[in-house]
Amino acid sequence: MQLPDDFIHSTRQLMGDALYATLEAGLNANPLVSIRLNPFKLKAGTFNVHGTESPVPWCPNGFYLAERPNFTFDPMLHQGLYYVQEAASMFIDYVARNVVQQPVRMLDLCAAPGGKSTCAYSALPAGSVLFSNEPMRQRAQVLNENILKFGVPHCFVTNNYARDYQKSRLLFDVVLADVPCSGEGMFRKDAGTIADWSLAKVAECTALQREIITDIWPCLKPNGLLIYSTCTFNAHENEENVAWIAEHLGADFVSVPVPEAWHITGSLIDNHPVYRFIPGKTQGEGLFMAILRKRNTPETEGVFAESYAQQPISSKALAALNVRSHGPLPDEIKGKTALPHQSKALSIQFDTAAFPQISVSYAQAIAYLRGEALTLPTDTPRGIVTLRYANSPLGFVKNVGNRANNLYPQAWKIKSTHLPDTPPCIIQHR
Numbered sequence: 502m503q504l505p506d507d508f509i510h511s512t513r514q515l516m517g518d519a520l521y522a523t524l525e526a527g528l529n530a531n532p533l534v535s536i537r538l539n540p541f542k543l544k545a546g547t548f549n550v551h552g553t554e555s556p557v558p559w560c561p562n563g564f565y566l567a568e569r570p571n572f573t574f575d576p577m578l579h580q581g582l583y584y585v586q587e588a589a590s591m592f593i594d595y596v597a598r599n600v601v602q603q604p605v606r607m608l609d610l611c612a613a614p615g616g617k618s619t620c621a622y623s624a625l626p627a628g629s630v631l632f633s634n635e636p637m638r639q640r641a642q643v644l645n646e647n648i649l650k651f652g653v654p655h656c657f658v659t660n661n662y663a664r665d666y667q668k669s670r671l672l673f674d675v676v677l678a679d680v681p682c683s684g685e686g687m688f689r690k691d692a693g694t695i696a697d698w699s700l701a702k703v704a705e706c707t708a709l710q711r712e713i714i715t716d717i718w719p720c721l722k723p724n725g726l727l728i729y730s731t732c733t734f735n736a737h738e739n740e741e742n743v744a745w746i747a748e749h750l751g752a753d754f755v756s757v758p759v760p761e762a763w764h765i766t767g768s769l770i771d772n773h774p775v776y777r778f779i780p781g782k783t784q785g786e787g788l789f790m791a792i793l794r795k796r797n798t799p800e801t802e803g804v805f806a807e808s809y810a811q812q813p814i815s816s817k818a819l820a821a822l823n824v825r826s827h828g829p830l831p832d833e834i835k836g837k838t839a840l841p842h843q844s845k846a847l848s849i850q851f852d853t854a855a856f857p858q859i860s861v862s863y864a865q866a867i868a869y870l871r872g873e874a875l876t877l878p879t880d881t882p883r884g885i886v887t888l889r890y891a892n893s894p895l896g897f898v899k900n901v902g903n904r905a906n907n908l909y910p911q912a913w914k915i916k917s918t919h920l921p922d923t924p925p926c927i928i929q930h931r
């Protein structure tokens with residue numbers, strides 16, 4: 502891998518020769534493959550993860566796989582039974598479990614495609630409410646799809662900038678800001694990030710990150726937690742920025758205990774507790790994370806002690822936001838028929854008795870996910886039918902007798918026409 506000279510020079514200066522050499526070797530090795538199970542859909546003890554190398558130590562739902570299967574052709578991925586996520590990012594699970602003890606209202610400000618949102622939600626105490634936000638329209642669509650596949654209630658997907666949140670006047674107990682960054686930690690996974698990288702980009706990102714946190718700061722309640730993360734190595738976007746937040750916005754660092762065996766690196770420039778994942782040393786891609794608690798002022802002391810998880814969310818607050826979903830999308834009314842949206846089938850609250858159900862084969866499941874019409878057994882009732890695959894809802898068809906019309910959302914379809922000879926076998930029900 503040809504790394505930019507400026508990157509080599511500045512990173513070696515920051516890390517020292519030995520750690521830099523470890524990083525460089527790591528960047529030249531193959532990226533690890535890992536998945537995270539959806540604990541709301543897969544009950545522990547009811548399935549096996551195939552090809553598992555080992556669990557991800559900091560996330561109970563995470564597993565490294567021995568090789569990279571063709572995930573696209575696994576219906577279980579589309580059913581939201583698991584999510585493909587690189588392991589370092591799953592550290593948010595460990596942090597959330599350590600620093601959040603009661604249900605919270607949490608905002609994930611920079612959430613697309615949704616890996617940390619769904620990971621964090623799995624780790625939050627029951628009764629927590631998540632706002633998963635992404636300002637870029639197209640990325641917000643992907644986020645919405647992933648959250649709807651995850652299928653949990655109490656999750657709002659929004660398409661806004663931090664300033665819109667200020668206008669909503671919503672307050673949060675926890676804000677996760679996985680800010681846009683220069684992406685050095687993604688060099689081995691995405692060669693495009695190397696071409697895009699420059700010292701000027703690092704400076705630009707550093708300034709943008711400060712602006713984003715400043716804009717969202719009024720929405721974090723005093724005593725609330727900011728979890729700040731990037732997937733880059735330089736100290737400007739990391740240690741320097743969190744020190745700036747602590748000093749200029751008013752916050753204190755919060756630490757979590759991490760076992761030495763995980764090989765997480767601390768701060769490279771000061772003594773603040775921060776968590777760095779360095780490929781070659783830690784089992785994952787590059788990640789930086791720090792946790793800060795917003796300081797109280799004498800006026801706010803004690804005022805915000807209650808969690809916001811149970812507080813009603815006013816329609817006025819929601820009107821300030823572009824809410825893409827809050828649970829399954831509504832039925833589409835066509836003539837006399839209510840066509841249920843796919844997200845209803847994938848919701849963990851779906852009443853499976855609502856429609857007749859038919860189990861389908863692997864080939865039928867893939868045909869369905871491609872948006873093709875199916876032919877169901879002749880005794881299948883007419884009207885809306887739920888298709889099931891691997892013991893879980895797959896989606897809906899409208900059975901008209903000689904064929905079953907596909908209700909899978911156009912935008913979610915598998916585009917490829919290839920059909921593997923054998924299904925990828927990642928999760929097996931026992």
Ligand SMILES: C[S@@+](CC[C@H](N)C(=O)[O-])C[C@H]1O[C@@H](n2cnc3c(N)ncnc32)[C@H](O)[C@@H]1O
Pocket residue numbers: 590610611612613614615616617618635636637640662663679680681682713732
């Ligand atoms: C590192 S990615 C987030 C990855 C995501 N947290 C996950 O784990 O799946 C950063 C995200 O920030 C979004 N972003 C860009 N500008 C932003 C802004 N001004 N405010 C908030 N988010 C922004 C990007 O579009 C991108 O989706």
